[in-house]
Amino acid sequence: TDENNPTSFANIHCIPSTAPSPTTAVPYLATKCVDSVHHNEKSTKWFTPWGPNQCHKIRDFEEATVKKIEANNIVFAVHIPGPKIEMSPWFQFMLVVLQFEIAFKMYNQIDDGAVVTIDVGLAYRDDTFSDWTELAHSVEQRKLSCNFTAVKTFENEGRYYDCNLLPFMELGSVAHKYYLINIRLPVSERKKTNVGIGEIKDIRLVSIHQNGGFTKVWFAMKTFLTPSIFIIMVWYWRRITMMTRPPVLLEKVIFALGISMTFINIPVEWFSIGFNWTWMLLFGDIRQGIFYAMLLSFWIIFCGEHLMDHTERNNFSVYWKQVGPIAFGSFCLFIFDMCERGVQLKNPFFSIWASDVGTELAMAFIVVAGICACLYFLFLCFMVFQVFRNISGKRSSLPAMTKARRLHYEGLIFRFKFLMLVTLACAAVTVIFFIISQVNEGHWHWGEHTVQVNSAFFTGMYGMWNLYVFTLMFLYAPSHKRYGDEQCGGGQGSNSGEDLQLTTTVTHVDGLTEIYKMTGKEAQE
Structure with a gap:
């Protein structure tokens, strides 16, 4: 930099760190x-x-x-x-x-x-x-x-x-x-x-x-995680097809989420080392957009399917009012990306930020996207609150059950609540990551303030998404095991024809639904 020039890039320098910038x-x-x-x-x-x-x-x-x-x-x-x-x-x-x-x-x-x-x-x-x-x-x-x-x-x-x-x-x-x-x-x-x-x-x-070092770590992560998610996805769908009943909506959505995660995992970037694929940035944005849309839609359906007081469930059309805006927002993201990176495939000097109209449009888009992300998170928090309140109101039926049944269902409810809290935390971090990435990318266009994001943040987010999807498919895969009263000393009062599957899921066996529908008299029977 030029010491005598006040406009020199004195703020651009290399700082050694444990987790360097990507x-x-x-x-x-x-x-x-x-x-x-x-x-x-x-x-x-x-x-x-x-x-x-x-x-x-x-x-x-x-x-x-x-x-x-x-x-x-x-x-x-x-x-x-x-x-x-x-x-x-x-x-x-x-x-x-x-x-x-x-x-x-x-x-x-x-x-x-x-x-x-x-x-x-x-x-x-x-x-x-x-x-x-x-x-x-x-x-x-x-x-x-x-x-x-x-x-x-x-x-x-x-x-x-x-x-x-x-x-x-x-x-x-x-x-x-x-x-x-x-x-x-x-x-x-x-x-x-x-x-x-x-x-x-x-x-x-x-x-x-x-950075080349970050690229190698990123490629290694994608190469390792791709078979992991693919194998659990195949195992998950095989468990569903083994059932005599058709798959329910939540199981289909979890499988679709696994497909979108696999799609974003596939390390096609390896080919960019040997081929001049200038469209890789655009392709990466499209893959990430599809995953975001699927993840946001899944969280809405996931919470909605566990509001047991709702009579209409297991039907995708019920959620069109929530999923519709997500699909529309994703389409707007795609159009916005095509207006810049799509044109840059032919002219790398083109920028939507070059004109006043383009700059105002881009800034408005980033602001609106950040506001919508925050509003979505608040709406998701409200749905999770409804689910927790619903569960708390229905737990009065548990004391009427036998001890083994009560412990079994209390375990299901505890794991379900824990999964809901993990979902909320994952949603919060995802929204923060989306806002920070937009601000960080736009910094080079409008200048002034920036947000330092290191490689640990990117790899941590990516690993969190994969672990979350892996956990969902593992916990919500139908179980082949059986759980009846005769296994827990139900005695002559037990009804062997009402065996329940021992599973961590709370939808396909309608475990919580059974709790919600029970009265004290029905539980005794």
Whole structure:
């Protein structure tokens, strides 16, 4: 960083920690290269800031003025990564943000609503001697958001504006070793292009990519957890098909949740190491969206099916008022993602944050999504409260049972309450994770505040989801064992024709339903 420049990236640095961040941010200062081709002609040359074929450089724009070099002949070049370093497919993606360093001049101030037109090209190569191959080229516009904290006087000329980070580029894969960015700021008085943007001194970029070490840990987790969930899912469904009755709604939803968990677990990311699959970010968002929708819907149905006072159960249509908004919200998430990452498959320089309308829409989306997530959690807490109140009101039937039966059902109720509390805790952590991930991802677009998220948080969340789904299928799988009064000394008063299955589930044998329907007289009988 430049110690004399107040807008340098002093806040971007590496801090050793036990659980490092999943991503790394690397700052770059663009080199000012001189293009000898006249600005009316098209230059096919790539300008490299260093190396054997490096460009002709100038130190600053004062030198360009002395040498009579026009602004249209200056190319800002950035080589990613730095010397003696290579990029790797293990980095998975590359997000680049931009910041202009603009000096204050009394007769060249930044106009209100100033927009910078950027003519940018991206090239790659996999060795240090071959020619650069163009990957993308575009002419983009970015609105400046700069503040001058000092008083605008002649004495303060030369001081820098405080400019926000601007979205610049996003690649869905890092398949090549070296990348080269060439940026031009074309000036045209007639077309009012790049007029009123102040005196730009330098351009700084920040490249954010996933850490290779975190990628390997992430892949290892997915590779290990995929067969675990798949095996328990097959075992769970086999137990259900062994029953003489058809599966109930809750069992179907648990199985669907297992399928969505398996879908997000499948480590297809391994192929991104050998193939240039730029759509992996979008595919990952779709997989996560499907799992979120299934998980949120499951929690609603899970609580609703255990409200035993409701006469209509075991019917998916009963929950359309709750599941419908979840499906609609998931569809809106998909459309929002396609509007940015879908377009970036063709143009990596496109950003929905580049325009005022897009920024307001994106900010509104993040705020609304966070509010909806909080409201959903409050509604889920209300449903869990109803279930607990329902159970407490029905436990009066337990004392009328035999001791063995009472202990059996009290064990079922205890395990069920514990599972409901675990569900509530899992929901709370999931909502917090969703909000933090949205804020953390948006930080590079709007700047200012960020939330530090380390690898332990991501892997912990992922492990929690898998453990939760595994536990659900294990506890709610139908049992083949039998539990009757004759096993617990029921004697002659016991009814061997009313044997109950010994199982941890409380739905498919209607264990709690039987408790709820019993009166003291019926229990004695």
